[in-house]
Amino acid sequence: MIELLSIDLSNYCSKQCPFCYNHSTRNGNTIWEPQEVIGFAIDCIKSGGVKAVSLGGGEPFEYEGVFDIIDALYPLCYLSVTSNGLPLQNDETMNCLKAHKPDKIHITIHRPDNESEVDRVEHQMDQISALGIKPGLNLLVGADNVEYAKVVYSRFLKVLKPDQIILVPQRFSNTPTPKQLAAVTLGRTFQSPSCLLKCEPPKNFCSVSWDKNVNYCSYAEGKQQLQTLDYKGLMLALSKVRFVSCETQSV
Numbered sequence: 001m002i003e004l005l006s007i008d009l010s011n012y013c014s015k016q017c018p019f020c021y022n023h024s025t026r027n028g029n030t031i032w033e034p035q036e037v038i039g040f041a042i043d044c045i046k047s048g049g050v051k052a053v054s055l056g057g058g059e060p061f062e063y064e065g066v067f068d069i070i071d072a073l074y075p076l077c078y079l080s081v082t083s084n085g086l087p088l089q090n091d092e093t094m095n096c097l098k099a100h101k102p103d104k105i106h107i108t109i110h111r112p113d114n115e116s117e118v119d120r121v122e123h124q125m126d127q128i129s130a131l132g133i134k135p136g137l138n139l140l141v142g143a144d145n146v147e148y149a150k151v152v153y154s155r156f157l158k159v160l161k162p163d164q165i166i167l168v169p170q171r172f173s174n175t176p177t178p179k180q181l182a183a184v185t186l187g188r189t190f191q192s193p194s195c196l197l198k199c200e201p202p203k204n205f206c207s208v209s210w211d212k213n214v215n216y217c218s219y220a221e222g223k224q225q226l227q228t229l230d231y232k233g234l235m236l237a238l239s240k241v242r243f244v245s246c247e248t249q250s251v
């Protein structure tokens with residue numbers, strides 16, 4: 001049973017990280033219409049029992065119509081948005097958020113060694129809290145920046161609870177070992193993807209990509225196209241997935 005549904009709204013993102021798992025760029029495409037996202041997610045909630053929806057991208061706050069989607073889904077499920085935080089520096093976006101709130105916003109730090117990125121995201125945690133939205137941090141950890149990630153993790157524990165911080169191992173290359181990831185927290189228990197020790201497709205989660213393909217994990221190959229934008233279409237596509245671990249791929 002799928003309880004957690006992740007939907008990538010586009011593969012447009014002005015940050016253009018070289019390691020982006022779905023190759024989002026400033027030339028990235030947008031295929032989902034806001035009303036399609038709304039209709040699809042509502043059917044998955046009402047017909048399929050989905051309890052939580054997570055909006056990603058691309059950069060969701062650079063997707064026109066994101067606040068319509070937030071308004072439509074917020075009353076029906078636990079709604080979170082994952083952002084790089086850059087659009088939240090824009091007053092217009094913050095004003096929209098005051099009126100159209102998701103339950104939670106995760107902001108990702110991609111470069112723990114980048115002081116200005118870390119300072120910005122720390123400030124944004126306060127700004128999000130002040131709006132009455134729960135903040136969360138996704139801390140991307142590469143094998144080459146474990147020491148910086150340790151410092152950032154300790155720093156954010158002063159403003160967030162441990163369950164608000166997710167350690168995300170960089171994939172495809174520069175991937176840290178499980179031991180390196182654990183070292184970031186200096187021995188504390190921590191949150192990270194459940195596949196840290198062994199690639200196992202999640203059982204209650206699935207990911208729908210910007211081009212309307214489906215898999216149990218956003219990083220895995222073998223996605224299948226949605227034939228219809230509803231829960232039935234989701235189940236049919238998932239039944240055809242040929243899951244290929246990200247460990248066999250390289251960017």
Ligand code: SF4
Pocket residue numbers: 013014015016017019020021022023024025057058059084
């Ligand atoms: S911010 Fe996220 S979506 Fe944008 S390019 Fe970087 S990894 Fe990809």
Ligand code: SF4
Pocket residue numbers: 193195196198199200201202217218219220244245246247
């Ligand atoms: S493909 Fe496997 S190892 Fe890679 S992120 Fe997904 S579940 Fe984890």
